[in-house]
Structure formats: structure tokens, C-alpha cells
Amino acid sequence: MAHNRVKESCSDQSVYYLVTNRIAGGRILFRDQEKHKLKELLFTGCAKLSYQVIDYVFMDNHFHLLIKIPPTSQMDDVALLQRYRVHKQNDEINFISKEQRNDFREKVHDISFIIGNFEQRFVQWFNREHNSWGRLFGQRFDSEMIEVSAQSDSLLRVMAYISLNPVRAGIVTDPQDFFFCGYADRLAGGSVGNSDHDFFDLFCHAIEAGSLRDKQKHFREVFRAYMLGLRRYKNADSQTLAEFFREVNLSEELAWDDLFIHKCRFFTKCLVIGSEAFVREKLLKFSGKMQWKRIHEPYTEDEWNDIYSLKPKRRAPSG
Template sequence: MAHNRVKESCSDQSVYYLVTNRIAGGRMLFRDQEKQKLKDLLFKGCARFSYQLIDYVFMDNHFHLLIKIPPTSQMDDVELLQRFRLHKQNEEITFINSAQKDDFRDQIHDISFVIGNFEQRFVQWFNKEHSSWGRLFGQRFDSEMIEVSAQSDSLLRVMAYISLNPVRAGIVSDPKNFHFCGYSDRLAGGDIGKSDDEFFDLFCRGIEANDIRDKQKNFREVFRAYMLGLRRYENADSQTLAEFFREVNLSEELAWDDLFIHKCRFFTKCLVIGSEAFVREKLVKFSAKMKWKKIHEPYTEDEWNDIYSLKPRRKSG
């Protein structure tokens, strides 16, 4: 049975989620056509609802998404009405009253509504395309709240986990060669990387940049360095980065130990990922909602570089 979902409704700050779902029975039903449809629906949804796609990968039987939900206060009434009309496919419709307007604003900033609508549209298309019927996904999607701050490299770890899926599966030796992932989109100058400059100040400390494009480029280099081994350092400060770039060629292929370090099972079956302080903050806030019968504590392991998850460690048999 799926766990309760931890969600934030924030008027003044963005919230990030790792979203995962799988086809029922482990069947391999996502071919190139299906993966392209998933991608198209996901990007089209950005215009109707209030979310930003930070990263993604579409595999043969599952997908991972890194979604940013912006603050509700960031959207004015004019933009809200535009999205309402797009969603209703009616250029003349307007809100009946303020309650309907507020409800719609909350809906399009709700990860459950956003992903639920995305999955529903895809299943409708899939069943029509393949003359099938019934349930496609095995269960409701998993979502984990991700800390994005200078206090934790959780964002980089989650992005590495997403990007390396086709490498671990043996499909490609480098994620830049896999068409249906955010990393190749970034390098090709696609929409997926247009917000990378937002992460420059968090993860590129000490590196100079002249403009937004320069910030985006530097962040992508830092992210590739992270996949190649930068995670072994405690902090990604300027001196560490300079040392690392002298030691390693960013065109190097990924080694098995690099792949393993980014494949942590807590990623898709927990509630929160971040620093210990971030996880404890969410523990306090959401414990009553979870109605847990036992005490939960932030969980980490040595190779996770001080990244914690809100998932109890399993006892060995």
C-alpha cells in the first residue's frame, strides 16, 4: 500500500518533488512513441498548470520526474485566468466567483493534481492508441519532497539518480546519448535547462559567470563533475571544484562505483530527501498527518554525503 504523501502549499517559496511511477506488472510498454507522448504531455501541462520540469527520464517500464512547484503568490489573476481557459479549452470562460478562482489556484499548484492529470491524459491516449482498456500504472505515483539549498547537494544527487537510469540499464554508456532524459535535453539546448541558472549560486560557489547562459553552462559542468565523482568531497566549494577540474576530464565515461553511489533505494520509497535539519523540520510538521505507530528518524549512510531521507532503516533479517 502506498504511503501518505508529504506536500507543501507555499505562497512564498518553491517546492521540489521527485515523482516516480511504474507500469503494472513490470511490463515493458513504453517504446519511443510512448516516451515521446509522455514528454509532449508533460511539457504541454506546464502551460495549463503551475509547475516546472527540472529533470526527467522515461524508461521502458517506468519514469522519474523532478518537478518544481513555484509559490502561489507568483501567479497573478490575469495569468491564472489564462491557464484556466487553457485547461477548460474555452477562451470565453471566466471564474464564477472568488472561491472557484482560489480553488483552481490551489489545484494547479498541487503535485497530486498535476501528476494525476498528466497520467490520466497519457492513459487515455495509450488505451485509444492500442485499443486497450483498464489500468496501466501499478499504483499511485510516489513523490518525495527534495531540499534545494546550499546546505545540501540533494538536488544534484537526485538529478544524477534520474540521469543515470539508462546507463545502469546498459542502454547507453553516457546519459547524453539517451534521447528521453533531461540531461541530453540540457546539452541540446532544450527547454529543460532554461532554469539551470537558478542553481548557479547554490552549487557553483566561487565560479565567475557573465550572464545567464554562462551560469547555465557552469551548472551543467558542475553537475557532470558530480556524476563523475565530485560527490566524494564534503563540500562543493570553489577550491574543491578547481582541484576536481584539474584532476578529471569531463568527457570521461562513468565507472561502476560512480553508478552505484547514485543508486540509493531510498530515493523512490521515502517522503523527504535533504539535510538532517530539513528532514527533521518535515518530521515535526507532518508526523501527525502520517499517524505513525513507531518513531521515525532521519536515515543516512556514509556514502550519501550527509544526505538524509525520511525512511526508517530496515532491520536485517
């Protein structure tokens, strides 16, 4: 059965995807050992393919990843060859033609190839470790293209959705206490937070910050406020985060209403998440290729703060 996936191949801009997959049959197979291996493979894969991990969470039977794929033009031929040699585990191998080089450049920037490689390596390890065989994941992974711009809260909402998984599951009361998630990782100074200064520039216009380190720190504080359902910083007149957060108790527990705000079912089955304009742009671009059996339209609800998804709807009955 064909698996619909909206994918961009961009030479001049980054593309972001939310990626999700689950263990077949809902089995609970990811213990700490498996989660450590998933994390190891996810981050070591960055050295041979072309992607950056923006956020992640590894639960007992599924995972969510937020992946950034940089522009193809950003990688020169030297870096591409280096990744090719790591991928092939051969320090002397070279491309035999321009066509092969271009084909590999496309592959290492392709979300299907990236996640397929990650999952394949994990399944091979898992089967060796547990003396098992056969299918581990229930289906091909789901992926949604995410708008990352100052015009939409989509990135913040997706990050909150990912970070709050262990809180919704009752494992911890605060995502900073869950080892296998990007939120705890970025607070500990992990590489998962390397792009946070870019997100500060997108979402924190009313706040002044000097150094890159300050931007990263401030964005993480703002993101925590966002998870708590606090959005006043977007219209704050204050010039510093300190002035804003004096009015806000960031140590308060995450309330049920806040969790509900960040739990949207469309996040893993909708192909595109963003502003209405962004979703309509992708609908126009990709609808001819998809051969959908149902009509797809931008979809939102009141509590989603003008965030839209590309969701199918049933055709109206004839007659």
C-alpha cells in the first residue's frame, strides 16, 4: 500500500519534519538499553547523513523526532565525500561519476533515506541483541512537514507535543526529569539545542539578548513558558526576559488544560503543520502527486492558536 509523504528537496532553505513510529502490536519493547541505543544511532547518523536533531522523545513503544534537513547547497563536495566514506565505511572510496555524487547528495538530504537508515540500523542491533528476527515497527514511519517561521507557532507546538509525552504518560511531572527527551538534553547542554539561537530570533522579538549562549538560554525559558500555556511574551513590552518572568511562576506544575492544548491528534497523521497560508501552499504543490481518495483541506480548532494541519475529510454524500 502506498504511503503518502510530503517531502521537499530544497537547495536554498532548510526543511523540518516531525517523525513518528511505533512498535508493532503496541508491545512495550523500548527499555532503557533500547532507548540509549536509539539515541546513540540517531546522533551518530548526523555524521554520515545530512540532518540535525531539533527534538526527540523515546517512549516505551514509540518515538517522536523533530528533524531539520539543511539545504543541499550548504554541503560542499568535500563534506559530501567525507559522509560518503563514513556511510560506506571505507576511507579510500570515491564517487565514480558526477551522477553518483548527485544521487548521494539527494539521498543524504531525503527524510525517507535518513529515517529508513536509522530504523534499519536499530532493528539490526535489536535482533542481534535479543536473538530475534522479523518486523519490529508496525508500519512505515509517519512524517509531517513543519513550518518554521515567525508567522506560526508550529515549531513551538510540535516541540511541546514531543516534550510532554512522558508527562502525559505519567512517568514524570516535568519533562526536564525524563532522560530520553530533547528537553532534558538541551537543558544539560546537549547538541540538540545547537539551533536554539535561531529560534530565539524567530520567536523572541520583544526580548534583548547579546551572545549566542544568551539567546539559547532565553529561548529555552520562553519555550518552557509556552509549554505552560503562557503566551504573553509575544506581546510583551519588556526588554528583558527577567522583567517578563518576574510576573510568571515557571515552577508551577503543568496543568491538565495545558497538556490538552499541546496534545493534538493531527500531529502524527496530517502531512503538513503550519499557518493556513503554508498549508495551502503545500496543498497546491503536492495534491497532484498524491492521488488522494479523499479531499484534503487546511484544518484547525480554536485552542490550536491558528495552527493548521493538512487533514483529509469525507466527501459530501451525493444527491
